[in-house]
Amino acid sequence: MSASSSTDGTAHEHERPQAERRFGDPNRDPELNPVKSVHLVNDVVHSFAWKDLNVVVKDRNTGQPLSILSDANGIVHAGEMIAIMGPSGSGKTTLLNSIAHRAAAAGATTTGTMLANGQPTTWEKIRDLSSYVEQEDALIGSLTVRETVYFAAKLALSSHMSRKELHQRVDDLIASFGLGAQKHTIVGTPIKKGLSGGQKKRLGVASRLVTDPKILFLDEPTSGLDSTLSYEVIKYIKEIGRKNNLVIIASIHQPSTSTYHMFDKLCLLSLGKTCYFGPISEARAYFTKIGYEMPAEVNPAEYFLDLINIDLVREGDDVRARMDHITREWAASNESVLVKNEIDRTIEAAKHPEKTMPDLDKIKINKPNPVVIPWTLLHRSWIKSYRDVVAYGIRIVMYLGLAILMGTVFLRLKSSQTYIQPFINAIFFGGAFMSFMAVAYVPAFLEDRATFAKERANGLVGPLSFMISNFIIGLPFLFLITVLFSIVIYWLTNFRNDGSAFMMWVLWLFLDLVAAESLVVLVSCVFPVFVVALAITAFANGLWMCVDGFLVPMNILNAFWKYVFHYIDFQAYVFQGMMVNEFKERTYDCTTTPDGGYQCMYPSELNSEGKIAGTAVLDAFGINTGLQGTWVGIMIGIIAVYRILAYLALRFVKH
Numbered sequence: 122m123s124a125s126s127s128t129d130g131t132a133h134e135h136e137r138p139q140a141e142r143r144f145g146d147p148n149r150d151p152e153l154n155p156v157k158s159v160h161l162v163n164d165v166v167h168s169f170a171w172k173d174l175n176v177v178v179k180d181r182n183t184g185q186p187l188s189i190l191s192d193a194n195g196i197v198h199a200g201e202m203i204a205i206m207g208p209s210g211s212g213k214t215t216l217l218n219s220i221a222h223r224a225a226a227a228g229a230t231t232t233g234t235m236l237a238n239g240q241p242t243t244w245e246k247i248r249d250l251s252s253y254v255e256q257e258d259a260l261i262g263s264l265t266v267r268e269t270v271y272f273a274a275k276l277a278l279s280s281h282m283s284r285k286e287l288h289q290r291v292d293d294l295i296a297s298f299g300l301g302a303q304k305h306t307i308v309g310t311p312i313k314k315g316l317s318g319g320q321k322k323r324l325g326v327a328s329r330l331v332t333d334p335k336i337l338f339l340d341e342p343t344s345g346l347d348s349t350l351s352y353e354v355i356k357y358i359k360e361i362g363r364k365n366n367l368v369i370i371a372s373i374h375q376p377s378t379s380t381y382h383m384f385d386k387l388c389l390l391s392l393g394k395t396c397y398f399g400p401i402s403e404a405r406a407y408f409t410k411i412g413y414e415m416p417a418e419v420n421p422a423e424y425f426l427d428l429i430n431i432d433l434v435r436e437g438d439d440v441r442a443r444m445d446h447i448t449r450e451w452a453a454s455n456e457s458v459l460v461k462n463e464i465d466r467t468i469e470a471a472k473h474p475e476k477t478m479p480d481l482d483k484i485k486i487n488k489p490n491p492v493v494i495p496w497t498l499l500h501r502s503w504i505k506s507y508r509d510v511v512a513y514g515i516r517i518v519m520y521l522g523l524a525i526l527m528g529t530v531f532l533r534l535k536s537s538q539t540y541i542q543p544f545i546n547a548i549f550f551g552g553a554f555m556s557f558m559a560v561a562y563v564p565a566f567l568e569d570r571a572t573f574a575k576e577r578a579n580g581l582v583g584p585l586s587f588m589i590s591n592f593i594i595g596l597p598f599l600f601l602i603t604v605l606f607s608i609v610i611y612w613l614t615n616f617r618n619d620g621s622a623f624m625m626w627v628l629w630l631f632l633d634l635v636a637a638e639s640l641v642v643l644v645s646c647v648f649p650v651f652v653v654a655l656a657i658t659a660f661a662n663g664l665w666m667c668v669d670g671f672l673v674p675m676n677i678l679n680a681f682w683k684y685v686f687h688y689i690d691f692q693a694y695v696f697q698g699m700m701v702n703e704f705k706e707r708t709y710d711c712t713t714t715p716d717g718g719y720q721c722m723y724p725s726e727l728n729s730e731g732k733i734a735g736t737a738v739l740d741a742f743g744i745n746t747g748l749q750g751t752w753v754g755i756m757i758g759i760i761a762v763y764r765i766l767a768y769l770a771l772r773f774v775k776h
């Protein structure tokens with residue numbers, strides 16, 4: 122519906138945003154964005170409705186039950202696009218989440234029924250039939266437009282689909298959203314600009330549409346966009362919805378006149394109560410009937426919001442009383458009865474033995490092969506890892522900088538006894554600080570976790586697939602860091618000059634980094650808030666440093682710290698392993714005294730020859746020499762426990 126053809130007659134040529142003037146009216150130019158493939162066409166869901174929907178939360182201030190959505194009823198038919206509108210805090214997101222079978226709000230109790238073709242829906246059914254486009258898009262900045270849609274398709278579509286068909290769908294969708302020219306442009310990272318805000322929103326919707334949803338939920342699809350870009354985004358959505366007969370339900374904050382008139386229906390809310398539900402074209406007449414005549418030349422969305430926005434109280438204007446009046450009028454109106462009757466009719470029709478609408482229980486959605494999901498995630502993470510300099514490149518530079526710093530501080534340590542302590546310090550610092558620096562992984566993991574949360578809510582990715590791919594993709598990167606760091610530091614510090622000793626050092630450092638990163642993953646899964654995850658990981662690393670046997674040797678560490686924490690401290694095994702690697706087969710020179718004798722810092726059977734056996738140093742720290750194999754096993758066990766706990770946290774902890 123174009124602005125100028127609106128029955129309200131309130132939109133004027135000068136109000137039509139640039140986008141409309143640039144693109145023309147989509148209705149007048151149906152080939153503007155041709156949708157070539159037929160896969161999107163909805164011939165399954167004829168109607169989607171919600172009946173007597175109520176949401177109650179525990180008031181965060183008083184602790185008493187608080188109703189944030191009351192007796193909401195609504196119905197949307199295939200091919201229609203509805204705007205859920207209302208002032209901030211009116212319950213738009215609550216309504217959208219409830220009808221999409223998502224958590225309405227933290228700790229909320231939802232009652233009521235959601236119906237597709239008159240049949241009550243379940244979360245599983247809605248997940249199969251719909252897609253939800255969140256306000257904050259889950260796009261990965263380093264992927265191109267084409268890759269973004271391609272990976273979304275791989276995660277959602279049946280593995281039996283041919284490559285050709287898959288690519289065809291991806292290209293069609295990109296073209297349908299006017300992104301053909303940007304196909305190979307990246308979304309955009311903090312250091313490399315990519316798509317514009319409007320293009321990102323369009324890509325977000327396109328990548329959700331690749332799953333063939335029959336119902337599309339959109340949470341504020343125009344947030345953060347100016348009116349021209351908002352118009353453009355809604356125009357594309359409207360066009361694709363109309364051509365494919367989709368049910369489109371969008372919450373929207375304050376649309377311009379032209380954007381407002383592109384919707385077919387309006388659901389107007391204030392403080393969780395319905396003020397109007399019905400065709401956009403009849404809203405004006407309804408409000409006139411109940412005593413609120415909209416002046417000409419006014420943006421209808423703005424006018425309705427002004428009527429009910431209790432945040433905008435002006436002197437002499439009792440908004441609260443007016444809002445109460447409007448909601449009471451609606452509850453008692455014929456229009457609201459008509460909505461309920463329409464819903465009831467679909468319920469009756471669904472019960473009818475010769476029903477004409479498809480039975481949703483009989484609809485089967487083909488899912489990808491379970492092996493395809495982790496593989497696709499791995500492929501996607503791989504592209505991200507070599508393109509995303511922020512996530513990976515900067516960390517490599519940081520580790521190399523640290524290696525040069527350490528290597529030049531502990532520069533070419535000698536084999537006399539005064540260098541024994543610096544060697545021990547280098548071993549401790551290398552293992553402990555490298556582990557500590559894994560905190561730099563927190564932001565990258567939280568970003569991946571946020572993407573996962575959104576894909577999971579859309580039924581695309583499960584916690585096991587996510588955990589497996591996250592673990593595997595990290596290994597080559599951690600190995601690369603280990604090798605680069607070790608090459609620099611090992612020779613600069615002058616650790617034991619032997620190829621196999623170098624390999625063992627690399628093994629210990631690699632296990633150290635894998636364990637440290639696994640700890641980051643566990644903490645960030647339980648506490649997915651940046652500062653909290655950062656603080657807890659840093660604290661845990663501090664704890665592991667304190668009890669790993671360097672600051673206080675294990676044989677004198679007090680019983681509490683030894684038995685409660687030391688044995689589960691992965692840094693302790695790394696420290697011991699590196700110590701054995703360095704000291705087991707090496708000797709150090711004692712100091713020669715003026716009388717020709719020797720002054721040796723560690724008692725050893727070689728003291729009489731003016732030497733200290735490295736094993737004497739290990740004895741002083743209470744470190745055994747024959748347990749390396751066991752320690753490697755324990756390290757692998759600790760890594761496995763961290764990862765399993767992280768998986769369980771993702772699986773069961775709700776955020």
Ligand SMILES: Nc1ncnc2c1ncn2[C@@H]1O[C@H](COP(=O)(O)OP(=O)(O)OP(=O)(O)O)[C@@H](O)[C@H]1O
Nearest residue numbers: 178179180181189208209210211212213214215226
């Ligand atoms: N535990 C709670 N205690 C008190 N009020 C709550 C609680 N949970 C949610 N609310 C309130 O419920 C209302 C509905 O929130 P919702 O996010 O659905 O509004 P919205 O219309 O989407 O707002 P916005 O446009 O700002 O996103 C808000 O006013 C919110 O403060």
